[in-house]
Amino acid sequence: MTIDNPQNFGSDRPSEASNFNINLAGRYKLDRIFESLTWIAVAIALLVLATLIIDVLADGLPRLSWDFLNNFPSRKPEQAGLKSALFGTIWVMSVVAAVSFPLGVGAGIFLEEFAGDNWLTRIIEININNLAGVPSIIYGLLGLQVFVRYMEPLTGGRSILSGGFTLALLILPIIIVSTREALRAVPDSLRLAGFALGANRWQVVREHVFPLAIPGILTGTILALSRAIGDTAPLITIGALTFISFLPEGLQSPFTVLPIQVFNWVSRPQREFHDNAAAGIIVLMVVLLLMNATAVFLRNRFQKKAS
Amino acid sequence: MISNSSHPVTTQAALTAEDVNVYYGSNLAVRNVFLEIPKNRVVAFIGPSGCGKSTILRCFNRMNDLIPGARVEGKITFKGQNLYAKGIDPVETRRYIGMVFQKPNPFPKTIYENIAFGARINGYQGNMDELVERSLRGAALWDEVKDKLKGSGLALSGGQQQRLCIARAIAVEPEVILMDEPCSALDPISTLRVEELIHELKQQYTIVIVTHNMQQASRVSDLTAFYNAEATETGNKIGYLVEYDQTQTIFHNPTEKATQEYVSGRFG
Numbered sequence: 001m002t003i004d005n006p007q008n009f010g011s012d013r014p015s016e017a018s019n020f021n022i023n024l025a026g027r028y029k030l031d032r033i034f035e036s037l038t039w040i041a042v043a044i045a046l047l048v049l050a051t052l053i054i055d056v057l058a059d060g061l062p063r064l065s066w067d068f069l070n071n072f073p074s075r076k077p078e079q080a081g082l083k084s085a086l087f088g089t090i091w092v093m094s095v096v097a098a099v100s101f102p103l104g105v106g107a108g109i110f111l112e113e114f115a116g117d118n119w120l121t122r123i124i125e126i127n128i129n130n131l132a133g134v135p136s137i138i139y140g141l142l143g144l145q146v147f148v149r150y151m152e153p154l155t156g157g158r159s160i161l162s163g164g165f166t167l168a169l170l171i172l173p174i175i176i177v178s179t180r181e182a183l184r185a186v187p188d189s190l191r192l193a194g195f196a197l198g199a200n201r202w203q204v205v206r207e208h209v210f211p212l213a214i215p216g217i218l219t220g221t222i223l224a225l226s227r228a229i230g231d232t233a234p235l236i237t238i239g240a241l242t243f244i245s246f247l248p249e250g251l252q253s254p255f256t257v258l259p260i261q262v263f264n265w266v267s268r269p270q271r272e273f274h275d276n277a278a279a280g281i282i283v284l285m286v287v288l289l290l291m292n293a294t295a296v297f298l299r300n301r302f303q304k305k306a307s
Numbered sequence: 308m309i310s311n312s313s314h315p316v317t318t319q320a321a322l323t324a325e326d327v328n329v330y331y332g333s334n335l336a337v338r339n340v341f342l343e344i345p346k347n348r349v350v351a352f353i354g355p356s357g358c359g360k361s362t363i364l365r366c367f368n369r370m371n372d373l374i375p376g377a378r379v380e381g382k383i384t385f386k387g388q389n390l391y392a393k394g395i396d397p398v399e400t401r402r403y404i405g406m407v408f409q410k411p412n413p414f415p416k417t418i419y420e421n422i423a424f425g426a427r428i429n430g431y432q433g434n435m436d437e438l439v440e441r442s443l444r445g446a447a448l449w450d451e452v453k454d455k456l457k458g459s460g461l462a463l464s465g466g467q468q469q470r471l472c473i474a475r476a477i478a479v480e481p482e483v484i485l486m487d488e489p490c491s492a493l494d495p496i497s498t499l500r501v502e503e504l505i506h507e508l509k510q511q512y513t514i515v516i517v518t519h520n521m522q523q524a525s526r527v528s529d530l531t532a533f534y535n536a537e538a539t540e541t542g543n544k545i546g547y548l549v550e551y552d553q554t555q556t557i558f559h560n561p562t563e564k565a566t567q568e569y570v571s572g573r574f575g
């Protein structure tokens with residue numbers, strides 16, 4: 001490849017003395033190869049996602065109606081709806097958020113800001129990182145034993161509370177880890193500035209570190225909640241796969257949730273139920289998007305306040 | 308009190324260091340520092356990089372406590388009190404001995420909040436607006452920011468930010484201000500303003516300033532401490548105090564050859 005290089009600076013030195021091989025053409029070629037590779041990666045990801053969404057929309061949209069949202073499950077596919085699952089999801093997710101957010105953020109703040117660096121905190125850290133990778137069904141087994149059986153007087157057995165606690169446990173490590181990362185991203189110079197004025201740790205954290213970390217913490221929390229909202233295995237393990245044709249009356253009520261309802265419909269032989277499942281997935285995605293939008297909104301508000 | 312005749316004891320001592328050794332982990336970073344910082348004077352710390360100027364500075368307000376593994380041996384006194392004695396609360400110590408850092412680090416909040424924070428956490432009872440104005444005037448910043456007190460502290464220029472940090476430090480009415488290379492990120496004009504400021508602050512505060520700028524040391528300080536570092540067989544560098552005297556003496560008639568070489572720029 002010959003490039004007619006207009007910027008010929010010439011050389012003051014004899015050419016054999018030069019140790020540099022500029023090779024612009026070759027470097028640009030590498031550049032382009034990597035650019036195409038990354039572009040292909042993006043394209044594949046988008047393609048898969050688009051196929052999925054189009055497929056679901058094609059199957060589910062015709063089925064989507066007010067009745068579908070407002071009906072309880074039924075043996076007749078055209079009358080079946082997901083009212084109980086939608087409400088169940090909202091109830092369970094409220095419990096999950098109310099439990100996991102304060103616990104996770106609190107633990108993250110403690111580990112990152114207050115706890116010293118000793119063998120105990122290191123062991124805790126390793127364990128939390130490992131817990132984040134434990135399959136969700138294991139949490140289901142734990143929830144079954146602890147929340148459904150041991151704590152039955154409190155939780156009411158296979159109830160919203162048990163489900164919420166189980167999912168909260170599942171995402172706790174994620175929230176802790178992302179809280180710590182958000183805190184770590186706050187420059188140390190701000191902490192030092194606070195301490196140098198005679199602030200103690202709590203004052204520094206509350207006034208200077210935490211406000212800056214909130215956007216990151218919220219992002220992590222919402223990712224964690226998105227995982228919880230779609231996770232079925234632990235809830236099936238604690239026995240939430242039942243026919244529920246009433247709204248939850250309280251935290252101790254039995255319940256079902258959207259992904260379980262979808263799972264239920266998918267596993268039936270009739271084609272109509274499969275369309276119901278697709279429509280259920282659309283509802284689930286809308287709920288997820290709403291949740292993410294709330295998080296983005298909150299994050300932007302805090303970001304504006306912080307600067 | 309140190310009874311060393313070469314040490315210039317002019318007035319009452321604000322801070323003293325008696326045989327101070329500082330370790331990071333198992334490494335000795337600075338050894339055997341004896342020093343007496345008189346009240347209402349400006350003391351400059353000079354010396355090559357890595358000789359422990361910042362380390363010693365941080366001993367005076369116990370900021371070393373915040374560095375994992377850092378350990379201070381010896382005695383540091385503030386108005387006769389051993390700062391490292393049992394029962395001394397570092398949080399309270401830092402309210403009396405403020406600090407200004409090398410890089411301006413205002414809080415990402417309003418200018419007003421930057422000043423008010425320290426006062427608020429230390430239980431200030433008086434009129435906050437007055438305190439903010441007084442502190443900003445004290446740091447020669449008031450005229451530049453009086454119309455934008457509710458604006459972000461980060462929207463100021465580097466020099467203004469550094470003066471904001473000084474204003475923030477004096478808002479809690481400390482007795483000593485430690486400055487670690489406060490002008491190293493500033494342009495010459497801002498540097499001059501900060502130096503003028505130091506001259507004025509001297510009336511009310513004791514100031515210890517670390518600087519790599521020889522002219523600055525000779526311009527602003529009354530006393531100068533020259534530190535150096537020596538390498539051990541294992542390759543570690545250990546800092547120590549070479550000479551401490553009137554700035555005039557250090558710059559024009561030092562006792563040690565190393566000092567002479569350093570201040571005249573013929574070092575290493």
Ligand SMILES: Nc1ncnc2c1ncn2[C@@H]1O[C@H](COP(=O)(O)OP(=O)(O)OP(=O)(O)O)[C@@H](O)[C@H]1O
Nearest residue numbers: 331336355356357358359360361362363374544546
């Ligand atoms: N946080 C730390 N952890 C471990 N070692 C440190 C730490 N801070 C400083 N040291 C070591 O202590 C010695 C003195 O460092 P110090 O920062 O006090 O030097 P200095 O005189 O302020 O240098 P400079 O002029 O470059 O700022 C150096 O050898 C440095 O490596």
Ligand SMILES: [Mg+2]
Nearest residue numbers: 360361362487
């Ligand atoms: Mg330093």
